[in-house]
Every structure is written in structure tokens, then in C-alpha cells.
Amino acid sequence: xxxxxxxxxxxxxxxxxxxxxxxxxxxxxxxxxxxxxxxxxxxxxxxxxxxxxxxxxxxxxxxxxxxxxxxxxxxxxxxxxxxxxxxxxxxxxxxxxxxxxxxxxxxxxxxxxxxxxxxxxxxxxxxxxxxxxxxxxxxxxxxxxxxxxxxxxxxxxxxxxxxxxxxxxxxxxxxxxxxxxxxxxxxxxxxxxxxxxxxxxxxxxxxxxxxxxxxxxxxxxxxxxxxx
Amino acid sequence: xxxxxxxxxxxxxxxxxxxxxxxxxxxxxxxxxxxxxxxxxxxxxxxxxxxxxxxxxxxxxxxxxxxxxxxxxxxxxxxxxxxxxxxxxxxxxxxxxxxxxxxxxxxxxxxxxxxxxxxxxxxxxxxxxxxxxxxxxxxxxxxxxxxxxxxxxxxxxxxxxxxxxxxxxxxxxxxxxxxxxxxxxxxxxxxxxxxxxxxxxxxxxxxxxxxxxxxxxxxxxxxxxxxx
DNA sequence: CCTTGCGATGAATCCATAT
DNA sequence: GATATGGATTCATCGCAAG
Numbered sequence: 001x002x003x004x005x006x007x008x009x010x011x012x013x014x015x016x017x018x019x020x021x022x023x024x025x026x027x028x029x030x031x032x033x034x035x036x037x038x039x040x041x042x043x044x045x046x047x048x049x050x051x052x053x054x055x056x057x058x059x060x061x062x063x064x065x066x067x068x069x070x071x072x073x074x075x076x077x078x079x080x081x082x083x084x085x086x087x088x089x090x091x092x093x094x095x096x097x098x099x100x101x102x103x104x105x106x107x108x109x110x111x112x113x114x115x116x117x118x119x120x121x122x123x124x125x126x127x128x129x130x131x132x133x134x135x136x137x138x139x140x141x142x143x144x145x146x147x148x149x150x151x152x153x154x155x156x157x158x159x160x161x162x163x164x165x166x167x168x169x170x171x172x173x174x175x176x177x178x179x180x181x182x183x184x185x186x187x188x189x190x191x192x193x194x195x196x197x198x199x200x201x202x203x204x205x206x207x208x209x210x211x212x213x214x215x216x217x218x219x220x221x222x223x224x225x226x227x228x
Numbered sequence: 229x230x231x232x233x234x235x236x237x238x239x240x241x242x243x244x245x246x247x248x249x250x251x252x253x254x255x256x257x258x259x260x261x262x263x264x265x266x267x268x269x270x271x272x273x274x275x276x277x278x279x280x281x282x283x284x285x286x287x288x289x290x291x292x293x294x295x296x297x298x299x300x301x302x303x304x305x306x307x308x309x310x311x312x313x314x315x316x317x318x319x320x321x322x323x324x325x326x327x328x329x330x331x332x333x334x335x336x337x338x339x340x341x342x343x344x345x346x347x348x349x350x351x352x353x354x355x356x357x358x359x360x361x362x363x364x365x366x367x368x369x370x371x372x373x374x375x376x377x378x379x380x381x382x383x384x385x386x387x388x389x390x391x392x393x394x395x396x397x398x399x400x401x402x403x404x405x406x407x408x409x410x411x412x413x414x415x416x417x418x419x420x421x422x423x424x425x426x427x428x429x430x431x432x433x434x435x436x437x438x439x440x441x442x443x444x445x446x447x448x449x450x451x452x453x454x455x456x
Numbered sequence: 457c458c459t460t461g462c463g464a465t466g467a468a469t470c471c472a473t474a475t
Numbered sequence: 476g477a478t479a480t481g482g483a484t485t486c487a488t489c490g491c492a493a494g
Contacts (some may be wrong), residue, residue, distance in 0.1 A: 021467060054467080081351070088336035092320030108316035109352050110338050112379050119375040119485050122367055123405070124311070124337050126468065127378040139350055149342050150355040156466080158489065164467055177351070180468050192474065201388040366470085374484070460494075461487100475479070 003208050004071040004187060012075045012206070013182030015082035016174055016194050018164065019068065019091050020053035022061035048163050049213040051190070062093060068187055075185065078137040083109070085166075090112030091130050101133035111170060112153040131174070143179055161191030161217050170175045171197035178203050195216045199225040230298040231436050232394055232415060233426065239394050240434070241302045241410030243310035243403055246392060247296065249318050250289035263310075277441040290321060296415055298329045306365040307407045309335070312341070319358050320435035331362035339398060340381040359402070371407055389419030389445050399425035406431050420446030427453040 012020040040208050053064065064153045072082060080102065086094045099163070109131035117127045152174075154167040178184050182203055189207035191214055191219040199222065207222070209215045263393065300310060310331065314322045319336070319449035327333050331454040345355040382395040382403075406412050412432055414422040417435035419442055427450065435450070436444045448449045 023467075027301055051467095059484095060491065092323055095320055100316065107348075107354055108351060108356070110340070110356055110379075112338070112340075113412075113466095115486080115490095116466080116488050118468055119471070119487085120335075120378075121375065122371055123469090123484095124361060124376045124377040126335055128336070128338055129467080130336075133352060143350055145349055146351075147349065148352045148434060149302075149343065150348075150353040151338075155488080159465090177443075373485095458494105461494085462490105464488105464490085466485105468483080468484105469485100470482105472482090473480085475477105 001071060002006055002065055004068070004075060007071075007075040009074050010077040011070075011183065012185045013077060013080050014175075014178035014184045014203075015076060015080070015084075015187070016178075016184055016198075017169070017186045018085035018166065018190065018194075019065060019188050020061070021052060021058070022054065022058060022088050023054050023063075023089050042223050048089055048159065048161075051163055051214075052211055053171060058093075061221060062097060065094065066097050066104045069098055069103065072185070073102055073136055076136045077140075077142075078135045079143055080107075082134045082136070083174055083177070084132040084134070085111075086130050086132060087222050088126075088130060089130075091132065094132050096134060098134050103136065104138075106133045106135050107148065107150070107173075108128040108149045109133055111166075111183060112151060113156050114153060116155055122151070146176055148173070148176055161193075161221070162214060165191055168193055168200070169199050175201045175203055189218050192221045195222050196225040229299060232303060235299075235300050235303040239306055239411065240300075240413045241301050241305060241308050242403075242406035242412045242431075243304060243308070243312075243415070244406075244426075245311070245414045246313035246394065246418065246422075247293060247415045247416050247437070248279065248289070249315055250282065250286060250293075251315065251317050251401060252285055256336060265417070272367055274284055276389075278441060279391055279442075280439055290325060293322065294325050294329060297326055297331065301364055303331055304364045304392070305368075305370075307368040307371055308364045310362045310364070310401060311361040311402055311405070312362070313339075314358050314360060316354075316356075316358060319360060321361050326360060326362045331364065332366075334361045334363050335378070337402075338372065338379045338443075339363055340379060341384050344383050351448070358442070372414040376401070376404055389421075389449070390442060393419060394421050396421055396425050396428070400429055403429045417440055417446050420449045423450050424453040 062147050084094055095105060111129045113127050117125055119125050153168040153169050157165055157166055157167045171194050179200050184198040184205050186207045189209040193205055195207050196207040207218060211220060256412045311320055323333060339357045341355050345353055347353050380398050382398040385393055385395045387393050399422050408430050410425040412431050412433050417437040420435055422431040423435050435446060437446060
């Protein structure tokens with residue numbers, strides 16, 4: 001929030017980000033504990049740093065997301081699109097918050113992670129993540145026409161950088177919504193996959209991350225991606 | 229509601245249904261008009277009967293859905309699963325209502341209609357419908373273990389019976405959540421595709437429909453599907 | 457160099473036991 | 476009696492080592 005508040009208004013063309021889901025823990029103890037354990041099978045030790053904000057109480061999470069969405073709206077130019085990752089639990093809140101701070105709600109995209117995800121006994125495999133699509137105001141003539149799909153099938157990558165790392169190929173498809181040469185902002189950068197995709201696709205990029213280990217990883221990856 | 233209220237409690241093993249979405253009209257004038265026009269390209273004449281309940285005011289829609297979900301919960305046995313079609317606008321309301329009347333919210337399934345759907349200029353194609361998955365209480369030993377997928381790719385069929393007709397192949401995949409021989413209920417039957425799939429897959433079936441033309445169509449299709 | 461096999465893992469969920 | 480914890484479950488996939 002500190003960083004975003006210092007940005008100039010109307011200086012960004014697109015937001016693509018994966019906020020913490022706020023579903024990290026079912027119990028108070030779990031919310032206070034390290035959030036890493038949820039994502040591990042029992043007894044397995046992780047070598048990846050924890051992620052921030054995934055184990056917040058629901059109201060704290062909502063307040064944080066509200067604030068970020070408000071800031072993001074200010075720094076975006078009119079006609080800018082924003083894509084927000086979420087799961088099926090968080091989507092209703094995210095949609096309500098986005099609408100209430102003034103984003104136009106445009107639709108819902110699907111990331112299909114495929115059959116590699118864990119099966120669900122007596123039920124349906126949770127193999128998707130959702131992407132809320134919003135826009136600030138209406139389009140300008142700065143936006144060349146593009147026609148993109150609504151479902152993206154990509155396997156989850158082997159976790160080499162971050163606990164919830166996205167495939168670069170997925171992010172490259174999403175980045176297409178930003179006009180070439182435009183600025184993409186990711187306020188929850190993590191290991192910087194959004195930025196790698198943006199730079200590879202000829203967009204400019206700004207990322208923000210509060211966990212210093214991930215900041216370092218992202219810097220290295222972005223330098224690599226920016227090489228000619 | 230009249231019909232459902234006469235059912236015995238705990239007499240149904242599974243609910244699979246496609247309620248009206250309540251998104252039929254953005255204007256009061258539109259809500260008062262015939263709902264059929266929304267689903268047609270301009271100037272094209274439809275020979276299909278209108279569907280009921282698609283042009284309700286939001287609060288009337290919510291009240292109707294609440295009532296149906298309450299009735300459905302009563303007639304379901306413990307451990308019964310229910311699948312409710314919706315779109316990305318209606319999902320938050322549907323999830324909230326389901327939870328508030330006592331259904332356990334289990335997850336979200338995706339019907340991917342594919343690239344045959346209309347593209348979206350300067351944006352992402354709206355090519356999916358969502359399916360809210362709920363369950364009454366917890367599983368019993370009457371339920372044999374099944375492991376099903378969470379994304380279903382099937383093209384929309386040519387509309388021969390109903391305005392929002394689903395592919396039989398899609399419904400056959402969903403019906404697998406009901407134990408073989410169990411009773412599937414569809415309180416918004418339409419042209420009866422759920423029933424056709426249920427009968428073809430060795431489940432029993434009860435359907436309810438308030439538009440008499442669709443009732444007739446469904447009866448014919450179900451008789452056909454029930455033939456040995 | 458290609459195939460085979462083994463082990464480990466997953467934005468998870470369930471249920472019995474412990475607090 | 477309500478809440479928290481921990482172990483078991485499931486299979487498609489990937490990495491790595493051996494053949």
C-alpha cells in the first residue's frame with residue numbers, strides 16, 4: 001500500500017495479480033501459525049519461504065484487498081483491464097469488493113490445472129482457479145482489438161520458486177489483454193512470473209512484493225527475462 | 229414448490245438442476261417483456277416457447293431460489309449431493325443462499341462450452357457456465373467411492389428442445405455423482421435432459437416443470453430414454 | 457539414448473482422537 | 476460440548492536413478 005500510494009494516477013495500463021486467498025487456515029491456531037503447512041503433505045519439510053497474508057482473519061483480508069483494489073484503480077488509466085486470481089471460496093468476496101470500489105465487473109476466466117491435481121473422494125476434483133476480470137471505465141482508442149479465450153489449460157509448474165507459482169505460458173496468455181508496450185502492474189508479485197511473461201511479450205512491468213526472499217528471486221528472474 | 233412440498237422427506241439421492249439465472253433483463257422494461265428475445269440474435273424468429281422465471285427482479289429471484297433450495301434440502305437424504313447451474317453473476321448469490329438454508333458448500337465445477345461461443349471484442353470469451361456443488365450433511369455408507377473431474381468440455385447442442393439446453397453427454401458425466409439406482413431430482417426440468425442422462429445411466433428420475441409445452445417435450449424424451 | 461520404475465507431491469478433505 | 480490437531484486417503488504427474 002505504501003508503494004502504490006506513491007504512484008502517479010493513470011500511469012498503469014493493466015493489473016494482473018494473484019492476491020493471498022485468505023483461506024490458509026480453518027482454525028485460529030492455524031491462522032497464527034506458519035501458513036506453509038497447509039500446502040504440504042504430512043511430515044514433508046518445505047524449503048520454500050512462507051507467503052504473507054494467506055492466513056488472515058476474513059475481515060482483515062477483506063480490508064486489505066479493498067485497499068489494494070482502491071489503490072490499483074487510482075493508478076490505472078481509463079480503459080485499463082485488471083485480472084485477479086482467486087478460488088471458488090474467495091470469488092464472491094472479491095467480486096463484491098471490486099464492484100464496491102468502482103471497478104467494472106467484466107467476467108470470469110478459468111485456469112484449468114488439469115488432472116494432475118489431487119482427486120476428491122466421493123466428489124469432483126478441485127482442478128481450477130478462477131480469474132476475476134474487471135475494467136476501469138470504458139475502452140479508449142489506445143486499445144487495439146484483441147479476442148481472447150476464457151479458459152486456459154496449463155499444468156501447474158514444478159514449484160521451483162514459489163508455493164503458488166503459475167506457469168509462464170498461462171501468464172503470457174493473460175498479458176495479451178494489455179496493449180503492446182503498455183505497463184503491467186502486479187501488486188502481489190511473488191516470484192515474478194507475471195513480470196517474466198510481460199517482459200517476454202513486449203510489455204513494461206512494475207512489481208511489488210513484501211517478502212524479501214521473493215523480492216530477490218523476482219529480481220533475478222526479471223533481469224534474466226529482460227536480456228535481449 | 230407445490231409439487232416438492234408433497235414429496236416425502238429424505239426420499240431423493242441427488243439434485244441436478246439448471247434454475248433460471250435471473251439475469252434475463254437489465255431494465256425494468258426488459259423484465260416485463262417476453263424473456264425469449266435475449267437468447268436470439270436480432271431479427272431472428274424463435275419457435276421455442278419462453279422460459280419462466282428468467283426475468284424476475286433480483287429479490288424475487290432470490291426468494292424463489294431460497295424456497296426451492298429449502299424444499300430440495302428437505303426431500304434429500306443425508307449425504308445427497310446437489311448440482312446447481314449458474315453463471316458468473318449469479319454464483320455468489322447462489323452460494324450464499326445454499327449455505328444459508330443449510331446445504332454444505334463443496335465446490336465449483338466448470339462447464340467449458342468451447343470456442344463455439346461468441347468472441348468478446350477487447351476481452352475474454354464468456355465460454356463457461358459454473359456448477360455449484362453442495363451436499364446435505366456427510367456421506368453415508370450408501371455411497372460407493374467415485375472420483376470425478378472438475379471441468380467438463382462439451383459443445384452446446386443445437387437448440388432443438390429448449391433455449392438453454394445442455395448436452396446429454398455433459399449431464400451423463402454429472403449424474404455419476406449419484407449412486408447407481410438412486411433417485412435424481414430436477415426441479416427445473418425444462419426439456420428433460422437431466423432425466424434422459426439419468427435413465428440412460430441406470431438412475432431413477434423425478435422432474436418438475438411449470439411450462440406445459442416443455443412438460444410435454446420432456447415426457448416424450450423420457451419415455452424414449454426409458455425404452456429397453 | 458531411451459525405457460522403466462520408484463518415490464514424492466499437490467492453494468485438499470475427511471474423520472477419529474485429543475484438548 | 477465445542478474446537479483443534481494429526482494421520483490417512485487418492486491418482487496423475489514429474490524427477491531421478493537404474494537398466
